Amino acid sequence: MMSTKKKIEKKYKRGKLMGLLSQERLLAEVKQAKEMVQTCIQCGTCTASCPNLDFMDITPRHMWRLLLTDHVQALFSSKSFTMCSSCYFCTLRCPRGLELTHTMGLLKQAASRLKLKQFQRSSLFYKAFLDSVEKHGRVKEMEFMTHYFVSMKNPVIPFGYASLGLKLLAKGKIRPEFSSLGKGNFGGKGKLEAIFKKVAELEE
Amino acid sequence: MNYLYYPGCSLEGTAAEYDISTRLLLETLDVHIQEIEDWNCCGASAAEAYSDLLSHVLCARTLALAEKMKGPGQILVPCSACYLNLKKTEEAVKKDKPLLVKINKALAEENLVFRGDVSVRHLLDILSTEVDIWKIKEVSQNKMARFTVAPYYGCQCLRPFAVFDDPEEPHSMDALIQATGARVFNWEAGGQCCGASNTTTKPAVGMALVGRILNAARGADAIVTVCPMCQMNLESNQKKISHEQGVDLEIPVLYLPQFLGLAMGKAPTDVGLDKNLSNTREITAKAI
Numbered sequence: 001m002m003s004t005k006k007k008i009e010k011k012y013k014r015g016k017l018m019g020l021l022s023q024e025r026l027l028a029e030v031k032q033a034k035e036m037v038q039t040c041i042q043c044g045t046c047t048a049s050c051p052n053l054d055f056m057d058i059t060p061r062h063m064w065r066l067l068l069t070d071h072v073q074a075l076f077s078s079k080s081f082t083m084c085s086s087c088y089f090c091t092l093r094c095p096r097g098l099e100l101t102h103t104m105g106l107l108k109q110a111a112s113r114l115k116l117k118q119f120q121r122s123s124l125f126y127k128a129f130l131d132s133v134e135k136h137g138r139v140k141e142m143e144f145m146t147h148y149f150v151s152m153k154n155p156v157i158p159f160g161y162a163s164l165g166l167k168l169l170a171k172g173k174i175r176p177e178f179s180s181l182g183k184g185n186f187g188g189k190g191k192l193e194a195i196f197k198k199v200a201e202l203e204e
Numbered sequence: 205m206n207y208l209y210y211p212g213c214s215l216e217g218t219a220a221e222y223d224i225s226t227r228l229l230l231e232t233l234d235v236h237i238q239e240i241e242d243w244n245c246c247g248a249s250a251a252e253a254y255s256d257l258l259s260h261v262l263c264a265r266t267l268a269l270a271e272k273m274k275g276p277g278q279i280l281v282p283c284s285a286c287y288l289n290l291k292k293t294e295e296a297v298k299k300d301k302p303l304l305v306k307i308n309k310a311l312a313e314e315n316l317v318f319r320g321d322v323s324v325r326h327l328l329d330i331l332s333t334e335v336d337i338w339k340i341k342e343v344s345q346n347k348m349a350r351f352t353v354a355p356y357y358g359c360q361c362l363r364p365f366a367v368f369d370d371p372e373e374p375h376s377m378d379a380l381i382q383a384t385g386a387r388v389f390n391w392e393a394g395g396q397c398c399g400a401s402n403t404t405t406k407p408a409v410g411m412a413l414v415g416r417i418l419n420a421a422r423g424a425d426a427i428v429t430v431c432p433m434c435q436m437n438l439e440s441n442q443k444k445i446s447h448e449q450g451v452d453l454e455i456p457v458l459y460l461p462q463f464l465g466l467a468m469g470k471a472p473t474d475v476g477l478d479k480n481l482s483n484t485r486e487i488t489a490k491a492i
Contacts, residue, residue, distance in 0.1 A: 051396065055409045085409075087363070087397035089397075092366075092371055092372070102252075105252045105253055105256075108252075108253040109254060109256070112253065122405045129248065138216065141213075168481075174217055194313040194314065195313050198312075202306055
């Protein structure tokens with residue numbers, strides 16, 4: 001007799017979006033997130049509290065259900081979890097006391113590690129930000145936004161931010177820094193490099 | 205009153221006026237602050253979407269540096285995002301000792317040790333529960349009586365940790381605003397979300413939330429905020445959203461310490477009002 005695990009595997013191997021990722025890999029990546037919502041009673045308070053619901057194709061409650069039933073393909077075929085703006089209303093109101101905003105964060109982390117396409121833009125944004133932190137210890141806003149634009153490899157996107165950028169420049173709130181342009185990972189030894197390296201090591 | 209001070213990256217850049225006005229206000233109110241030496245970024249919303257451990261280690265480095273400094277064991281943080289990140293680490297290690305061990309393994313790279321005995325407090329917490337509000341009242345002499353002000357709290361100083369205010373219906377700014385003679389605008393958007401970094405990574409999603417708040421604020425003379433991200437989102441998108449919706453949603457947005465500073469007779473440039481992105485001319489003209 002085929003085990004439940006095998007059945008799920010077989011079912012989702014046919015999935016188009018993440019065809020290259022095995023069900024085991026997906027399940028391993030969301031293991032912690034699944035544990036976080038183990039006692040969910042599907043009441044939907046999270047859904048009713050979410051300010052970004054209009055932009056979600058599946059509701060937060062539905063997401064937890066998919067997570068608990070190992071429908072990871074379906075979960076990651078949706079963009080819902082990327083819409084979370086960390087307002088913490090769901091966490092505050094959850095009658096089971098579940099840390100749902102944190103769970104959303106864990107899904108974002110998994111999507112980033114899995115290099116999922118619908119999360120790419122956010123992922124690049126966070127990466128550029130953290131690169132700046134690793135290098136300077138603090139964020140240099142102009143430098144990190146420049147890096148973000150370069151990493152998106154889309155010449156049109158930066159224009160959407162140009163008018164705000166110019167306003168901030170005029171107010172002396174950001175300073176142009178071109179030194180890092182073109183270098184893959186900023187180059188040089190970063191201020192927090194040792195700590196970042198150690199964290200990566202501890203996480204293995 | 206003495207506190208350690210964590211400005212955070214925004215207050216060194218896009219929120220310079222929050223730093224300027226906070227320092228000036230605290231000085232006026234006899235609150236002494238000492239900046240944490242060599243502090244680093246709290247990770248903002250990036251670290252939590254990347255790695256839990258990295259997020260905690262970044263905060264713990266700053267908290268460890270704070271513990272090393274002699275004096276007050278409380279850290280005053282004006283930025284809500286920084287506040288919540290630091291607070292999360294403060295709370296997490298209380299419950300999770302193995303996490304503390306792991307964090308210290310990483311911090312050992314810089315010979316730092318985090319013990320977990322500092323406490324992180326938001327600027328609004330200290331303004332609304334510690335300072336003498338009568339002093340604001342005495343000095344400002346109802347100077348702001350012509351204004352109706354909408355207090356905007358955002359999310360992260362209220363939730364998930366309900367420390368100094370009601371996380372659903374916040375009111376901690378009311379008494380501070382009233383102490384200047386101004387009226388508090390009656391609205392329900394004070395604790396709603398501004399969209400956070402969605403305005404950058406998914407503009408349509410972020411703008412919808414900013415639009416809701418700006419619409420709710422119609423009728424008020426100004427919005428006051430206590431968070432650089434909220435301030436940026438509410439200020440920098442007014443023209444665009446007004447144009448899209450065909451309604452004039454432009455409104456001055458000030459940081460709370462800028463507003464209180466003005467009320468207490470400080471010059472607009474002293475509270476950094478020249479750096480705001482929204483139009484503050486009217487409020488400046490009326491307040492002088």
